[in-house]
Amino acid sequence: MSEKAYMIPNPPTPNKAVEFNPDICIGCNLCVDVCPTDVMMPNPEKKQPPIVVYPEECWYCGGCVEECPRPGAITMLHPTQQRISMNWKRKDTGELFRLGMKNPPPPDTRPPSG
Amino acid sequence: MSTWHDYVQRSGKLPEWPYPLDYGKVNEVVADVLVIGGGVAGMQAAISAARTGVKVAVLERGHAKRSGAGGAGVDHWHGAVTNPCSGVTPLMYTEACYESMKGWTGGHVRYIITRESWDTLLDCEKMGVQIRDVRDEFKGADFRDDETKLMFAYDYKSRHVIRVWGYNIKVKVYEEARRIGVNIYNRMMPTRLLTEGGKQGGRVIGATAVDTRTGEFYIFRSRATVICTGGAGRLYDFAPEVTASSSMGNLNSSGAGEAIGWDAGAEFVCMEGSGPARLAGYAYAPYSMANAHNTYHGTPIVDADGKEVPWVDGFNRPIKTVQERFQPSEGQDFMLGEGIGISRYLEQYRNNLLASDLPERIRRGEFKLPLYADFTRLSEAERRCIWGMMVGNEGKTRIAIYDTMSRAGFDPDKDLFQAPVTAPQGYDHPNFWSTGVNTPPSIRMGGGGGFLVDWNLRTNLEGLYIGAGGNLFGGGCHGESHTTGRYAGRHAAEYAKTAPEPVPDRIQIEAEKARAYNATRQSKDGNGWKEINAAIARIMRDYCGEYKNEQTLNLGLRLLNELKTTELESAYASNPHELGRLLECHSIITVGELIMKTALERKASNSILGFKRLDYPETDPPDWNKLLPIRQEDNKVKVRELPLDFHLKAPYAPDYEENYRKYGGV
Numbered sequence: 001m002s003e004k005a006y007m008i009p010n011p012p013t014p015n016k017a018v019e020f021n022p023d024i025c026i027g028c029n030l031c032v033d034v035c036p037t038d039v040m041m042p043n044p045e046k047k048q049p050p051i052v053v054y055p056e057e058c059w060y061c062g063g064c065v066e067e068c069p070r071p072g073a074i075t076m077l078h079p080t081q082q083r084i085s086m087n088w089k090r091k092d093t094g095e096l097f098r099l100g101m102k103n104p105p106p107p108d109t110r111p112p113s114g
Numbered sequence: 115m116s117t118w119h120d121y122v123q124r125s126g127k128l129p130e131w132p133y134p135l136d137y138g139k140v141n142e143v144v145a146d147v148l149v150i151g152g153g154v155a156g157m158q159a160a161i162s163a164a165r166t167g168v169k170v171a172v173l174e175r176g177h178a179k180r181s182g183a184g185g186a187g188v189d190h191w192h193g194a195v196t197n198p199c200s201g202v203t204p205l206m207y208t209e210a211c212y213e214s215m216k217g218w219t220g221g222h223v224r225y226i227i228t229r230e231s232w233d234t235l236l237d238c239e240k241m242g243v244q245i246r247d248v249r250d251e252f253k254g255a256d257f258r259d260d261e262t263k264l265m266f267a268y269d270y271k272s273r274h275v276i277r278v279w280g281y282n283i284k285v286k287v288y289e290e291a292r293r294i295g296v297n298i299y300n301r302m303m304p305t306r307l308l309t310e311g312g313k314q315g316g317r318v319i320g321a322t323a324v325d326t327r328t329g330e331f332y333i334f335r336s337r338a339t340v341i342c343t344g345g346a347g348r349l350y351d352f353a354p355e356v357t358a359s360s361s362m363g364n365l366n367s368s369g370a371g372e373a374i375g376w377d378a379g380a381e382f383v384c385m386e387g388s389g390p391a392r393l394a395g396y397a398y399a400p401y402s403m404a405n406a407h408n409t410y411h412g413t414p415i416v417d418a419d420g421k422e423v424p425w426v427d428g429f430n431r432p433i434k435t436v437q438e439r440f441q442p443s444e445g446q447d448f449m450l451g452e453g454i455g456i457s458r459y460l461e462q463y464r465n466n467l468l469a470s471d472l473p474e475r476i477r478r479g480e481f482k483l484p485l486y487a488d489f490t491r492l493s494e495a496e497r498r499c500i501w502g503m504m505v506g507n508e509g510k511t512r513i514a515i516y517d518t519m520s521r522a523g524f525d526p527d528k529d530l531f532q533a534p535v536t537a538p539q540g541y542d543h544p545n546f547w548s549t550g551v552n553t554p555p556s557i558r559m560g561g562g563g564g565f566l567v568d569w570n571l572r573t574n575l576e577g578l579y580i581g582a583g584g585n586l587f588g589g590g591c592h593g594e595s596h597t598t599g600r601y602a603g604r605h606a607a608e609y610a611k612t613a614p615e616p617v618p619d620r621i622q623i624e625a626e627k628a629r630a631y632n633a634t635r636q637s638k639d640g641n642g643w644k645e646i647n648a649a650i651a652r653i654m655r656d657y658c659g660e661y662k663n664e665q666t667l668n669l670g671l672r673l674l675n676e677l678k679t680t681e682l683e684s685a686y687a688s689n690p691h692e693l694g695r696l697l698e699c700h701s702i703i704t705v706g707e708l709i710m711k712t713a714l715e716r717k718a719s720n721s722i723l724g725f726k727r728l729d730y731p732e733t734d735p736p737d738w739n740k741l742l743p744i745r746q747e748d749n750k751v752k753v754r755e756l757p758l759d760f761h762l763k764a765p766y767a768p769d770y771e772e773n774y775r776k777y778g779g780v
Contacts (some may be wrong), residue, residue, distance in 0.1 A: 006126075011119055013355040020116045036176030036185060037365050038301070038326070038691055042132045043121075051129060053118045054691070056354045059364035060399060062513025063180035066282075076513055079359050082399040087532040088524050091490060097523060105523030112506030112516050113251055113498065114244050114279035 014079035017058035018065075020049035025073035031064035040064070049073075131689050137329040137634055138627065143299065145171035146610040147603065148320055148336035150304050150371055153182020154592065155582035155599030156342035157287040158234065160296040162600045163340070163607035170607075171334060172291070173302045173323050175366045175694075179288045183344055183363050183584075184592045188280035189409055189508035190267040191245075191593040192454050194232040199259045199266070199273040202448050204228040205770055207274065210448075210463045215456050217739075218384065218722040219562055220588020222569050222761035225770045227590060227597045229778070234597040235276065241290040244279035252503075255495035257440065265499070268411055268465060270440045272448035277503065280592075281512040287596075301327045303694040304370050305630050307339065307378040307578070312622030315379035315747055318578040319616035322626045326694030329634070331627055337613035338577050338606035341565070342599050343371025345584035346705040348698070350391060350557045352644070352651040357395025360548075362509065368698035369705035372564070372585050376708045380565060381574040381745040383587050383756070385712040387561025387723035388660075389457055392543070392550035394557050397534070400510050400547060402519075404487030404533035406468050407545035408452045409504040409511070412439045414491040415468060415533070415544075417481040422491070423472060428464030436492065439466045455562060455583060455590035458722065473538040485541070486530035501526040509592070556659035561724050563587055563712075566743050566756075569766060569777035571602040574745065577613060579606040604779055633687035633696045640686030643695035649677055650702050658710050663729040667710045674703050674710075708744075715742050715753050 017039055018031075027047040032040045037057040040050040060076060068074045078086070078099065086099035097105060121129060147163040149156045152174030164170045174181060195202040208225040239245045246263035247253070257277070258265045265277040291298065302323040309316035318339045323332040346369025351357065354365055376382065406413045414436070415423040425433040427443035442449050443466070450456075450463045459465070475481050489497045506516040524531070533546045540551035564585040565573055571586075572579050581599030583589040589598060633640075657670025682700070687693035716723075717730045718738035741756040757763060767773050 006123055008119060008122065011117070014359070016116055018116065034177045034180045036181035038176075041129070044129050044132065049116065051118055051121050052116050055117070056358060057365045059358050059361055059510075060514050061180065061186035061364070061510055062517075063185065065513045065517075067180070076518065078399055078402075078514070078518065081356070082359050082402060085398050085534065086402050086519070086522075088529040089486065089532065090528055091488070091530050092528070097529070099518065099522050101522075105525075107523055108520040108525045110502070110520065112281075112512065113503035114249075114507070 012055050014055050016052055016077050017055035017060070018052060019075045019077055021073055021075070022049050024070050025049040026070060028069065030067050030069065031074055034063050034067045036061065036063065133327040135329055135690070137631055139330040140333065141330055142333045142335065143171050143297070145169045145297070145334065145336045146338065147606045148173065148334045148339045149603065150321055150339065150341045151175070151182070151343035151582065152178035152298060153342060153344065153582065153595065154184035154284060154287060155595035156340070157284070157291050158596045158599035159340045159342050159581045159603030159606070160291050161287065161294060162603035164291070164294045164296050166604065166607040168607045168610050170296045171336070172296055172298045173304055173321065173334060174298060174300050175303060175370070177300045178291070178298045180284055181366070182284065184509070184595055185284040186509035187507055187512060188278060188283055188592045189504040189511070191235050191276045191278050192231070192451055192590065193228045193274065193593060194235055194276045195228050195274045196232040197264060197274070197276065198262055199264060201272040202274040206447065208770060210450055210460070211454065211456055214450070214458055214460045214463055216722050217758035218387070219456060220567070220586070220761065221759065221770070222773065223567065223571070223586060223588025223598065225774060226571070226601055226778070227594045229774055230601060231593055231597050234600050235278070235593065237600070238283060238286065238596065242286040243283050245276060252495050252499060255499070256437070257499065268440065268451040269442055269449040271442055274448065275451045277499070279503070279507050281507040299332065301325055302332060303697045304374055305697055306626045307374045308335070308618045308622060309378055312619030314377070314749065315575065317576040318378060319618060321374065322623065322630070324630050324690070324693060324697060326690045329690040329693065331630065333618065333623060335616045335618055337610035337616055338579065340579045340581055340602050340606045341371040341375055341585070342581040343369070343585060344582065345369055345560050346372065346702050348647055348651065349702050349706055350559070350651055350654045351394045352647040359399055360395040360397045362393050362400055368701040369585070370698065370701040372708065373701035373704035375565060375573070375578070376704055376746065378578070379575060379745055379747060380578060381743045382564065382708060382712065383566045383741045383743050384561065384563030384723060385709050385744070386716050386725050387563050388558035389561050389724045390550050390555065391553050391557040391559040392545070392548045394553045394559065396553040397549040398547040399514060401505055401508060401515050403547045404485060404531040405544055405546040406487070407543070409508045410487065410500055411452070411465070412436065412496065413500055414488045416486050416488045416530070418484055419482055421481060422488070423481060423485070424469045425466055426469050427466050428461045430470060433466055436496070453591045455594060457561060457724070468544045470542070472541045476538040476541060484535050485533040485546070487533065488530050489526040490528070497526055554655070556655040558659060560584065564589060569761065569773050570605045571598060572605065577609065608779060630697065632683070633685050633693055636684050636686040638686055638688070640684045641681050643685065643687070643692055643699055646677065646682050646685055646696070646699045647702065649681065650674070650699065650706060653677065654706050658706070658713060661726045661728050662713055663727060664714065667714050671707060671710050674706050678703055711751050712742070712744050715744060
């Protein structure tokens with residue numbers, strides 16, 4: 001038995017641009033308020049995460065993440081074509097890494113200067 | 115649970131428009147000074163105007179807290195030549211830019227910028243932007259002055275480019291504007307400048323706009339107006355699905371300010387200039403990959419086997435040490451730095467760069483791809499400064515690069531950061547992530563043209579002033595936008611104090627209202643804005659690309675008009691967001707027309723403007739060594755001639771400083 005299917009336009013490219021964690025997001029819509037290009041809209045259901053309506057209009061400034069009062073509620077996701085391009089190599093072992101890999105190395109916890 | 119697709123399939127219903135909808139409802143706002151465009155320039159214009167005691171309104175396309183090209187941050191501030199450590203004077207810097215461009219940049223605007231850049235940065239510091247190493251993180255580093263705690267970029271001897279912690283600079287100027295009572299109207303798409311009597315060429319007395327969330331109509335009445343908008347980023351190229359993530363200008367860049375200025379009768383120069391569109395977006399997320407340019411200046415680049423790529427100085431002579439990458443060489447008074455809105459540099463002001471024959475050496479097999487940035491070859495201070503200070507504060511780097519890469523485990527102390535893999539000629543410029551080689555050559559970007567302004571940064575139209583970088587002849591990038599905005603706001607406020615009451619022409623307003631809402635009245639199966647935008651870009655690429663002649667330009671104008679009166683006329687907007695984007699298409703077409711009409715007037719090719727006329731192939735003939743200011747009068751094109759050094763000729767004084775003292779208003 002298959003799940004119900006809909007006639008629906010193709011998923012946009014990029015698919016998401018940002019992703020919400022519904023366990024952390026409180027639906028305050030501060031990110032919606034400041035997004036320069038109106039990528040997101042408030043969810044019709046109160047206290048639910050905003051809906052990403054226009055992901056192809058995102059230019060990845062990260063302002064929504066900076067504005068968010070609940071760390072981890074919103075994550076900026078580079079498009080897959082960019083994630084696949086952001087590669088690095090550990091100098092002494094030659095190990096290869098990339099943004100979005102399955103088993104990433106531990107995070108570098110050093111905060112930026114300032 | 116984040117996307118529209120997820121919501122629709124989960125709930126089985128379409129989400130309704132979330133904002134109260136009231137197309138055409140009229141709101142009137144009265145101010146002494148209206149600022150159009152609430153980016154960094156617009157905020158500075160608003161603040162400097164409001165500080166003189168006048169009432170200020172800002173009309174902003176996004177939300178002014180974080181919007182605009184400068185809204186994503188800044189890591190180094192150019193032209194701060196009057197800082198206490200600088201070895202460069204405003205005159206030296208202005209002449210270096212002017213001579214590098216052989217006169218094809220507004221020298222007066224450059225002088226204003228360098229005269230006030232440091233003061234503007236000090237203003238930013240008072241608003242809460244960190245411009246000094248107050249925590250002594252870099253104490254003793256050779257790019258730092260231990261007395262003032264200022265840190266410098268590019269040229270550690272001349273010390274006129276200041277490294278800043280500007281990831282939050284937009285938030286800080288926004289908060290200051292709010293604090294001193296500036297009224298900010300967000301989500302506004304400007305549609306027209308209001309002029310006295312509704313006449314083209316008349317005194318500018320405000321603007322109309324549409325709220326792109328509610329659909330409401332706004333009439334702004336003002337004694338003076340400052341345009342602080344960006345350029346038309348979607349003019350030659352429209353493929354946001356691919357390019358938006360690699361671009362340094364967001365999708366709101368529709369040239370709206372230029373379009374309404376042109377329609378109102380404002381004068382422009384050098385709009386025919388263009389260059390290869392390095393930043394058009396056919397590349398990689400900004401700063402997301404190894405390179406050795408601007409923010410990454412001085413970064414060691416190694417090949418796949420770890421062999422380091424050598425550096426050369428401005429005269430193409432080899433550089434031996436890392437320290438020398440940050441010092442002017444013999445024959446150079448100082449280096450200008452990169453990202454200041456000029457497209458060519460005389461050797462005596464040019465930066466040190468990666469070896470210019472790198473593409474050839476890659477072809478020969480001397481360097482093996484891929485290339486990497488090896489930060490471990492830098493001193494700890496230099497490494498931390500590039501990755502951690504610069505990357506972390508520059509536009510689109512705090513969240514997009516520093517946080518993202520750190521969370522993913524990238525460690526500059528241990529890792530080699532990979533550069534893009536491109537054809538060998540892709541390495542002819544050290545800014546690898548922008549890989550100009552991947553951009554189709556027919557995609558052009560503006561070549562420094564814009565509004566023509568006087569020493570007050572006023573246009574030919576009474577009441578209309580210009581700030582910002584991209585739309586101002588002689589403008590630059592981030593810091594230059596702050597500085598020109600601040601100067602223009604001050605002058606607009608001064609004018610507003612004695613300007614007569616603005617009385618808009620009701621016929622002009624009614625006509626504009628009818629035009630603005632046309633797309634809401636069309637058939638629901640009409641074209642959408644993306645379809646139109648892609649067609650505009652096609653026309654521009656084909657008929658006004660790198661090479662042009664009279665026939666292609668006239669055909670291009672014809673096709674833009676075809677599009678405007680056919681597909682765009684019948685395009686449908688299903689909500690205020692789409693309406694805003696369709697109104698932007700009108701702006702973009704207008705800017706395209708302005709460029710083509712300007713290009714028709716220059717009947718000679720020009721090497722500085724990157725202007726290639728197939729029907730006038732002679733390059734730089736002396737007779738055409740002049741500006742051609744262009745405007746509309748009764749909807750007809752009017753062109754005049756102006757010498758390149760008009761800013762030092764009557765009615766102005768022959769000396770930069772004398773003019774600044776007379777017009778600067780300080």
